[in-house]
Amino acid sequence: MSRITWILGNWKQNHRPPAAEACAKGVAEGLTEALREPHPSAGEVRVGIAPPYLSLAAARPFTRPGHGTWLLAQDVAAQDEGAFTGEVGPRMLGDAGVEGAIVGHSERRAYYGEDDAAVAAKLRSALGGGLVCVLCVGERLEARDAGEHESTVISQLSAAFSDVSPDALDERLVIAYEPVWAIGTGRTASPQQASDMHRTIRAWMRERFGSAGVDRSILYGGSVKPSNAAELVAVGDVDGFLVGGASLDPDSFLAIVRAAATTARPPEAG
């Protein structure tokens, strides 16, 4: 069974409401054409955007259910409601028509002090609140250079899933491997580096959760562009992308969507 292919745009702190409306509209208008001839090995293809909180309402009319694009938030609170100034919980996101959230993005870990425990709490909150949860993991350059990239990512996974049971895992759980040294730098992981890490993550998920873990979509993120999307997805075990900079323009985002949807995947290793 092929896994779901996801192509998600993380707009970060960009696109105030008028620009968000234009970008979401552009994606909605071009989506049918971009998905016109998906390769059968891509399985079901889902496309989503994650605008800043205050631009969600402007993007909302151009997302599901009226259009094909999923609407996600870039973060979610670890708790549903209460005295937590500045936070937005999963139910509030659901009320706003948001279907998912990114959790543990490296910018939140680096700039806002989100540690493994905070990421784990947000993961439980998102899944418990019925949201699609895009859990981000990835090593810094020092870890890669020291040959500690796999142990770093495994330790992030172990922490994030420390209190999650296999029956809490379904297609709403998506993992994004985003090497920190490739985010916003123009430097992309090679297809082999991405594929190797995705296999490591999948093997860990199999060991930890059995079949509930092994079928989860694993996305790559880090300077994905229209020019490198096809070669990354063609290598195997890359089930789509989390895209930052190149998702801010509908044309470049849709070109990535088209490349991910139409590129043949190699047969899965037994």
Ligand code: PEP
């Ligand atoms: C991201 O922020 O998740 C990301 C992958 O950014 P970029 O594509 O700009 O490297």
